[in-house]
Amino acid sequence: MKNYLEKKIAARLEELNWPASDLQLSRPKKAENGDWSTSVAMGLARVARQAPLKIAETILTGIDFDPHIVSRYEIAPPGFINFFQAPDFLAHQIRQIVDLDHQYGRNEIGKDLKAQVEFVSANPTGPLTVGHGRQSVLGDTLASILEWSGYEVTREYYFNNAGRQMRKLGESLRARYLTLKGEPTELPEDGYQGAYLIEIARELLVQKPELSDTTDLKVFKEYAETGIFQIIKDTLARMGIIHDVFYNENSLYDDGKIEEVLSLLRQKNLVYEGDGATWFKTTGLGFDQDRVLVKSTGEPTYRLPDMAYHREKFKRGFDLIVDVFGADHQDTYPDVLAALNVMGFDTEKVKVVIHQFVTLMRGDEVVKMSTRKAEFVTLDELLDEVGVDVVRYFYIMRSANSHLNFDLDLAKRQTEENPVFYLQYAHARIASILRKAEERGITFDETVDLSLLVEPETLALINEMLTFPEMIVRCLRTLEIHHLPTYLYSLATALHKFYTEQRVISENIPLSQARLFLLKAVKLTLRNGLEVLGISVPERM
Template structure:
């Protein structure tokens, strides 16, 4: 019995108790919950339903808890129910009811952990969206890992997810990029506020090789050629690095297309017509303070040129026209002000501001031998995605970047994440899967198979129960990760599952030794191991991390 079914059983039992006692059924909360107690000696699960119901029902909590405990203990799936503290109820499941979780996993397979609560949501998930002016740095790499994992988690719970990359290929940063390329091609120093690093010289050399006479062209034509070819080469480099990192996008959206098509002008005019922009000091302003911004933002500057937010307005409107009812933006630490601005954009177009969600990610710092790693010879100013992957590999990089909340700055110990020991979280989790794969191979060699008709009542040892209950939590963990937009919850859960499995493996022998006859206990323990392996594979897949067969 998984936690969701147990919660249903507790609620239905509480409903019967209230009815039998002539108490108001409305006192019973809709979301009756069960959770695993911190101390396993207190039981398999605990519920506070009596505490939450007693006041409205007009009875003392411990008295109501006593009635509920008696009724629950009479259920076939419940081995015991005991009152604790002011009115908690500690529950122990019958072994066969608890073991049914194993059957659920074996039946669901790859679908175990999925759900449909987001089935009615059409989600645009925009992440990374780095300017095409240089290689992806560590901040972009964190979003590439976390964003991809979040997309997988949202899809697992039924959401229709479109992963989108927004290329900022218009504006002053592109002009500085072009100036830097031209200077490098001429052998001149990097312009003030330009881009340095070996990659600028590499791209400039590719352009002059492809177009030998490009430096002899008139200035405007020369700059246009460097812009066209250079930006495309940088696009290709970014796409290559992301694909190698296991992160692919459904849509590559170009900011320049919004300006070229007139979409920016149309969006601004729509807001003028609706009165959602106001004119002051020669400029047109969006009332972003209405959504918590520290000041209103200019959309059309006093010189008549669109401000950067004008493109954001058109881009949001374009997303809505494409049918997205939830637009999630994943932005860097220096973009906190965009939360209010983007919500204000939604409100200005007549939408619920909650149509927009903005996730802000903090910085990533690398350390080796206790010293910070700062410079990349190729990028010039920061450690790049390729630098990190070259140092630790894709799996270790992705897992390490995902397993911590993006709300906090992340310090990565390069020495730790390449270590093949239990101190390294990604190794700890992947090794558990590899150990299970090895066990499956050994079972096949010995002729031990999963029983056609399992007897999960045989799985009554404490370590078996711990592992089963941990397996049973996986769907709720994935649902929570989707609801809170926190894929790190899946990684932390897998580490708990690995701990439960390693302890089980050390305490419970799965396969026969020597001439020992194959028993039903061997077969049912193998079924538990197959279920555990499935959950590891499902969880690692959600993170975009491999589940190795051997290590």
């Protein structure tokens, strides 16, 4: 419908020799203003030097609309043109949705394109916290949106097991191990105090009881890493999140990729030595200060491996690279992108999604968190308390740009009056009606007379359902996925209102069949939407 109107009007504008640049069709908020509307006449007032109402009239008098698509149109002050869809066209679209079934909502924008989404990427020093949860769900859902748009998607987890953090972790495990063995040992300063390390130490003691304080730290480091990664992967799996690739920073050193980046930047005269360190001359690229690439200790900063890693992403042939970061990384990517640009890569392909922090609340109390001190609520604990569906929904129902207040008390209480259940209930409600119809022996197929669907609540429901594919595209274009839960919520509202006003199963068999057919379409739309969100789709509640 939208494409049809755009084409028709654009053609007419060309005929009139008026610019079509600001031609846009939107869905009016109020049903009485039509199904589609354009303000193009008002935009042309200046160019055409005529009153908008007159312009609208001139445009419309030269167009013949197919009555099977546009039932009528009107001009409304101060110059809107409103179009009303023909019932035939609506019926046609409902049938199409049922035909498409699992495909409804998908598009082919990313057909034959490869995309990578990097998310979570927490170093394996402890279990995932409530803070990591937002990024986990955000990244996974973004990846789903890309898949629904035809991209071949790689979900990737990048981690660093080379630096100081991991050394501390190894030392902490060694201390725990020796203590368990009967040789009380103090945790190192800034060591990791979490109980999970005691568990891992206990397992290690069973498997390798012969280790001592002279054993290579590497043994403890690697054991800790493996153990903690298992915990992290288990947590993610509980939420249905599975990464295709775990990319290890160490490999960049082993393969000489770090050195390659350094020499590439050297060739561009963007590297110099100073104060015993190696610097990236970012001031030459428009930044306000230079950055250290290799510390005076000889260890690179995170920046250098990040550049090497992203270079590898490009070389792996991704057409779209999405990096999901927390707000604390907000300053780390501009110089990384600048370096890639210098190395000749098209950084337009990189989309950085920054999300603001999660503030964890217990009632009015802010819960302070520190991984090292083990003062945190783990994602696992949260999942235990409120369940996967609630966790997934809550993390993405708000814009990533907004701070998220996660009130634990509220989340726990919200097992009854919760937007997630509202959505699921809409689906279960339809399922129940369809079951009932089957019991009554009411059958229906694509030959039902859909022109019987005429009431305002019914049309509102249909129109809401028809915007689903647009919402997927919008999420893709903006990489802002909170639009989807917001949309599904309003679809559920439309369903509940319809349910309240119109009885589906009645003595009027043709009408019952038409409504059942509609509900079948609504049901699969809800299901597809919940699938994108990774939320379960109950047949009964």
